[in-house]
Amino acid sequence: MAGPAALLESLEHQVGALHTLRLVCRGREAATASHLPLSPPQPSLPQTSSAGSPGPAQYSxxxxxxxxxxxxxxxxxxxxxxxxxxxxxxxxxxxxxxxxxxxxxxxxxxxxxxVRNETLREMALRSKLSRVVDATSRLIEVEQTLLLPLIQQHPFPLHPKDSIEFRNICSRMALQREGQQFEKDLHEAHQCLKTIIEKLIWSLAVFPSEPYIPVRSALRQILQNLLAM
Structure with missing residues (x-):
């Protein structure tokens, strides 16, 4: 059984991962903004009359x-x-x-x-990254406000190594920010966060008492949003 120390260790790594994820989001948004296509100027054709002064064009x-x-x-x-x-x-x-x-x-x-297919892929990546950031933020909030007071009374199994791995993956993402390796790291971060939440739900399943119901419900909602397509 693990007590508050293990949860605090997990929280420390998750907070570090969240900070890195937000930096990655800002970096990608800045890169996208700098490459937004500008409306090309409309070409104008000179129009001159037979006398050499501006006037309606006459074409053969x-x-x-x-x-x-x-x-x-x-x-x-x-x-x-x-x-x-x-x-x-x-x-x-x-x-x-x-x-x-x-x-x-x-x-x-x-x-x-x-070009359209690439744009759709970028939109999918942005959506997935956004879900990972939101789920990480909400998970930290639930652990700090709901789970930490409960674990002080009733210790239960925790897995800080998963949070360490999650932070390491996010650090790799910060070095890539684009390309196939970034997509691979984002997928791994998504799966690792999913594992962290699922293990918490499984650990809390042995406590059927009423105080744990809001925690399990909140974790299930975070997991559902993370897996939403």
């Missing part, structure tokens, strides 16, 4: 085709910027093949699909 059929090609070139340039591609990369992928007005660009459409 050949001039209209030239304007259409110019619009395609500007569109291609903006899309290349959005995708982070250089002209050389476009040339290698065959994206510079001239197209007639209105002809679809399946290659670039597939690239746009890739």
């Amino acid at each position: 059929p050949g001039g209209e085709m030239e304007v259409a090609r110019l619009g395609q070139a500007l569109e291609l340039k903006e899309e290349r910027k959005a995708l982070g591609k250089t002209p050389e990369e476009d040339e290698e992928s065959g994206d510079l093949t001239p197209l007639s007005p209105g002809e679809p660009r399946p290659h670039r459409l597939s690239q746009h699909g890739l």
Whole structure:
């Protein structure tokens, strides 16, 4: 059986993990904000009259085709910027093949699909990270306000090593902040926190007395929110 000392040790590591998680969140938010796409300026075409002064543009059929090609070139340039591609990369992928007005660009459409998939993955990661942060914060609150007074009266099994591992995983996440390793660490942190909460619920199951009911209920709610999709 473990007493208040074991719970306080677990709390210390969980508080450290929460601090690290919040730093990771702020870092990712700042990085996302710095890469927000800006609305591209609308290209303006010079309009001159036959006398050389500004006035309504007059285009021959050949001039209209030239304007259409110019619009395609500007569109291609903006899309290349959005995708982070250089002209050389476009040339290698065959994206510079001239197209007639209105002809679809399946290659670039597939690239746009890739961008949307990446955005959805980032949204999923942000949601998962947010749930881990919220669950950690609420777990610490429950342990400090509800569990600590009870364990002083009735010691029960605790597992501080899980909280130590949780803090270590969060420290690794702070060094990554993006990429496959970050996703892996976030998944491990999610699973480790889930294990911590589940073990607390199991340990409290041996105490059917009324004072433990609010604690078990609060822990189950935290676990449910953590696992929400």
